[in-house]
Amino acid sequence: MSIAIALKTVAAGAFATLLCTACAVWMPAQVGQTLDQVRAQRGAPSVTSVNPDGSTRWVYASAPFGQVAYAITASNGKVTGVAQVLTSEEFARVRIGEDDRNSILARFGPPANTFRLTLTPREVWSYRMKQDDVFPILMHVQFDPQGVVRELVVGPDPLADPGEFLKN
Numbered sequence: 001m002s003i004a005i006a007l008k009t010v011a012a013g014a015f016a017t018l019l020c021t022a023c024a025v026w027m028p029a030q031v032g033q034t035l036d037q038v039r040a041q042r043g044a045p046s047v048t049s050v051n052p053d054g055s056t057r058w059v060y061a062s063a064p065f066g067q068v069a070y071a072i073t074a075s076n077g078k079v080t081g082v083a084q085v086l087t088s089e090e091f092a093r094v095r096i097g098e099d100d101r102n103s104i105l106a107r108f109g110p111p112a113n114t115f116r117l118t119l120t121p122r123e124v125w126s127y128r129m130k131q132d133d134v135f136p137i138l139m140h141v142q143f144d145p146q147g148v149v150r151e152l153v154v155g156p157d158p159l160a161d162p163g164e165f166l167k168n
Helices: 003-025 035-042 088-092 101-108 162-166
Strands: 047-050 056-061 069-075 078-084 113-117 122-131 135-143 149-156
Touching: 035 056, 035 069, 035 078, 047 101, 056 101, 088 122, 101 122, 122 149
Parallel strands: none
Antiparallel strands: 047 056, 056 069, 069 078, 113 122, 122 135, 135 149
16 A cells, blocks of 8 residues: 555544544533533524423524534523434424424524425425434425424435436
8 A cells, every 4th residue: 555545544534533523522511501601612502492391492503504403401590401403203203283483493493494385385494414313314394374383204415415416
């Protein structure tokens, strides 16, 4: 093996390790921190809301290109929970016919993009995520004209393999 190939291999491995490490350690908060500490370290959250039990919920989203969004739950100004919310399990909790734009925004943060369907009067919010932590997809949340969730549709993420979408 030539020295150039060996150096390229080492550099590629180091870069991949750095990327994986960055993904693995990025957390917007730790349980026990104050919300003031979180804001000082991470800046303003993408979305803030109040849960039915009175606790605070902040969402730090990586949209439009990221596949993660972390929700921070806090009571009395202290973080009590941190969770990655762009997951198959979390989308399975969406209540068709009950959840609306506000509850979806509070749960997942801002979408990667939005568009309107013309044949059926629906607004669609698309979230980038990894289905089962592996497959890059877009989760499309469809709202009726009143803003109520009517359907969830999984589709491929064209950013994951743009060549597939340019073939036809």
